[in-house]
Amino acid sequence: MENQSFDLAVVGGGIAGLSFACASAKKGYRTLLFEKDNAACSASIRNFGLVWPIGQPVGQRYELAMKSREIWLQLSREAGFWINQNGSLFVATCEDELEVLNEYCNYNSSNAKILSPSEAANISRPILTKKIKGALYSKHEMTVNSPEVIHSLTTYLRKKKNVTIRSGEFVYEAANGIIRTTAGSWRAERILICSGSVTNALYSNVLKQSSLTACKLQMMKFRYGRGTINIGPTICGGLTLHHYESFSKCPSIENLRKRIRQELPEYVKYGIHVLVAQNNYNHLLIGDSHEYGEAISPFDKAVINKLILKYLEQYFPVKNLELVHSWHGIYMKNPNRVAFVYQADPTTFLITGFGGSGMTLAPAFAESFLSSMNGITEISTHNL
Ligand SMILES: Cc1cc2nc3c(=O)[nH]c(=O)nc-3n(C[C@H](O)[C@H](O)[C@H](O)COP(=O)(O)OP(=O)(O)OC[C@H]3O[C@@H](n4cnc5c(N)ncnc54)[C@H](O)[C@@H]3O)c2cc1C
Structure with a gap:
């Protein structure tokens, strides 16, 4: 599998991983996504499904939530999932x-x-x-049905955006452009690890020592x-x-x-x-x-x-x-930050810690992160 190369690989099929995969596919990157379960079944399908700008402090974070709101509406049209602009x-x-x-x-x-x-x-x-x-x-607040939306976005990425989705594949190593999984090895120019609350696998020492x-x-x-x-x-x-x-x-x-x-x-x-x-x-x-x-x-x-x-x-x-x-x-x-971002090497970032706002902030955060990664070598944290 190493002979097939990707521009960007994402580990984790929750809302954070899917947001990065959507933003990556939008930029025309050859994108690969790994999810250890047959279908993601963690926080991203267990939440209220609220896109909830009012929960964010007025200012940069509120604006980020409003940007996500636009992305959600666009994705709903393209992927065909239910969204309710109910306030x-x-x-x-x-x-x-x-x-x-x-x-x-x-x-x-x-x-x-x-x-x-x-x-x-x-x-x-x-x-x-x-x-x-x-x-x-x-x-401004909106509601989605989160189990349906996670399924729908995964299908949309696979069928309409040509993203390679590897479900039921656990990633046990991801660094320097190489991803090793329970099914083989893969290459990608960049790797984004969105492993949510799984803290005992990839970069567990970093996560243990973090403020998460x-x-x-x-x-x-x-x-x-x-x-x-x-x-x-x-x-x-x-x-x-x-x-x-x-x-x-x-x-x-x-x-x-x-x-x-x-x-x-x-x-x-x-x-x-x-x-x-x-x-x-x-x-x-x-x-x-x-x-x-x-x-x-x-x-x-x-x-x-x-x-x-x-x-x-x-x-x-x-x-x-x-x-x-x-x-x-x-x-x-992650106290006082939109997300926790750790750069493991020039190609690999660990991004988690969206707290109670992943549905509200991850879509816009992903777009802004990928834009700042242009040419992608130098970025350490997102300080919003
Ligand atoms: C009860 C509840 C209610 C909430 N309500 C809202 C709300 O209404 N609005 C809102 O904005 N936010 C809400 N949140 C917060 C939101 O759900 C989270 O911020 C968000 O789901 C986090 O997404 P994630 O992708 O980072 O993590 P996750 O959803 O945990 O996804 C991580 C994925 O990575 C996979 N993974 C991990 N390690 C590996 C590996 N090594 N190899 C392969 N796959 C791996 C996991 O299997 C998992 O599917 C709520 C959260 C909860 C728990």
Whole structure:
């Protein structure tokens, strides 16, 4: 196989690897992608499927998310997968939450607006307005069905973009233009390793010594009784303000965080914030929690799922929900950076650590990274 040469090889068929393969194929590079499983089954198919600019701090990262948004829309047209431009709704059940939302709108009024409880109910029929003080609506967020999208992008790359996809092939060595796998050896001018949370294989020492931390998130999927509902935008509540960096500039955020720490210690302990997304089969995806490093167990905690539903019942009719699946996913979190980038040699880069934003940031990050790799010898980190 070494006699067949490629311009760029990607290790990993999650959203990061696929984003690089898409960007590479767009540039006309002869592209090769390896995925150790028959079909990728890690974080990229276990998430909410949200393209979520509002979760990014205003500025460079928000712009990167908006660029990804454009790429997603284009890929949806070309690859033919479902995408819903449904926006996001942040529901406030306490005055301090509404205050933070107002402050956010003051410096980001082009992206978001404040709604009264009845206006919020007009765009999201199922929400319960009794306890709601107001809400924030942002129109830029989108939803994809992540298991379908990962499958669809893989097929699109193989069939329409002439990318060689090697599924079920584990890469155990990748350096200096040579990739060694369980099925043979390959050559490529450049190698990008997007191995997600697999930290015990390629460059394990680098990953161990890095600032990356594993984060486990619990999720549930429900059908809504016998009927169907349309939630409109993706819905979240006050805990999300506590969780996302994008609200940390709001002057009242510290008061809100203090109250949440006092009133909801169990939620803080498990890093819970509550989000409801809807897919193209009208399933509701509800989550999630954040447990880090040593706290990660292979078994899921029933208490986390109960806490999530208990919080949600303040503003959403949970009693009609029928559980379809529950699961967890793991991603690598890299503090204060879009991603972790390590240059192993002049031809090889390890790129992981997109944290909770891989679907939102990886497509645009990949394009910008490949453009800066032009002629590809000198690049060490991406400092966004
Ligand atoms: C529950 C949950 C909800 C989330 N919600 C969202 C969301 O709504 N929006 C958002 O933007 N982000 C979200 N995220 C984050 C997002 O899912 C991740 O940032 C993203 O999936 C990471 O993609 P990745 O390709 O780096 O890693 P992965 O998806 O883990 O993919 C890595 C792939 O590499 C393969 N691989 C590893 N080593 C090798 C090897 N040696 N040889 C061959 N193949 C190999 C693995 O099998 C795997 O398929 C969520 C994450 C979770 C867990």
